[in-house]
Amino acid sequence: MSCINTILETIQFLVLFIYYYFEAFILLFFPTHKNVAGEIVLITGAANGIGREIAIHFAPLGVKLVLWDIDEEGNKETIRLAKINGAKEMYAYRCDCSNRKEVYETADLVRQEVGDVTILVNDAAVPSVKYFIDTPNLDLERTMDVNIMAHFWTCKAFLPAMIARNHGHLISISSGAGLVGVTKVSDYSASKFAVVGFLESIAFELQATGKKGVKTTIVFLSYVKTQFTGRLKIK
The missing domain is CATH 1.20.5 (Single alpha-helices involved in coiled-coils or other helix-helix interfaces)
Structure with missing residues (x-):
């Protein structure tokens, strides 16, 4: 059998x-082309870099923007720029996405103050630019906590409501390093490979349970220059 x-x-x-x-x-x-007017869009890592650009892109589309980051000043600047670009309703929260308890607590606040998130953009990530043998153990753990475990916690927090309504969208930012190994980013590459496997599996689970109204998207990016310790980081 x-x-x-x-x-x-x-x-x-x-x-x-x-x-x-x-x-x-x-x-x-x-x-x-998807009409996102009226959707509640939560972006992790929204205080700078790709996360900020995503927020600015959504700004004129009639969505409610929810910004998560540990950088509160950066979040304020993202709000300012989003307003300039047409955003009408925005909410910023300090949240360490690698901390499961903090994610769940902040998610409860978002549900109370804004509503159920319908588009979740997991962008928050930390880079690594060392040979594996030279990378401290704590750095390895931090990379996995932020770059993949955070996706677990945020999806656990917001996916149930999407499934209940059969409406929503999970978006994860991966990387070219999630398709092929790259020198000096072994832990980063592993985490981005994990993002792909995770979201593809979720997509199959949604398909198998008939929840076709909940969509998934994996975004693969190359080298992107951002304000992260003044270095070139891979997104």
């Missing part, structure tokens, strides 16, 4: 795999 189940699950995986790649091929030539 277990052998039959394995075969059936393999067939199911292959069918879904082919379907999604065919769908992606069609959308490449006939893209659709």
Whole structure:
């Protein structure tokens, strides 16, 4: 029986795999544009870099912006820039996304003060620019906590409401280093590979349970110059 189940699950995986790649091929030539007006968009790592640019991009689209970061001053600057670009309703919270307890507590505040998040953008990440053998143990743990464990906690916090309504969107920022290993970023690369595996698995789970109204997107970026300790970091 277990052998039959394995075969059936393999067939199911292959069918879904082919379907999604065919769908992606069609959308490449006939893209659709999503109307996000009225959505509640939460962005982690919103105080600078890519997170700030994402907030500015959403600003004129009629969404409620929720900004999470440990950098409160940076969040204030993101709010200022988003306002200039047309944002009407914004909320900023100090939250260390690597801290499960803090994520859950802040998520409760967001639900009380703003509502259920319908678009979750997991952008927060820390870089690593050392050979693996030279990287301190605490740095390795910090990389995994921020770059992948935070995705677990935020999705645990906000995905149930999306599933209940069959409406929502999970967006995770990965990297070219999430597709191929890169020198001096072994822990970073591992965390970004994990992001891909995690969100792809969630996508299959949503498909299998009939929750087609909850979408997932993985964004792969290359080298991006940001204000992170004055260095070039990979996003």
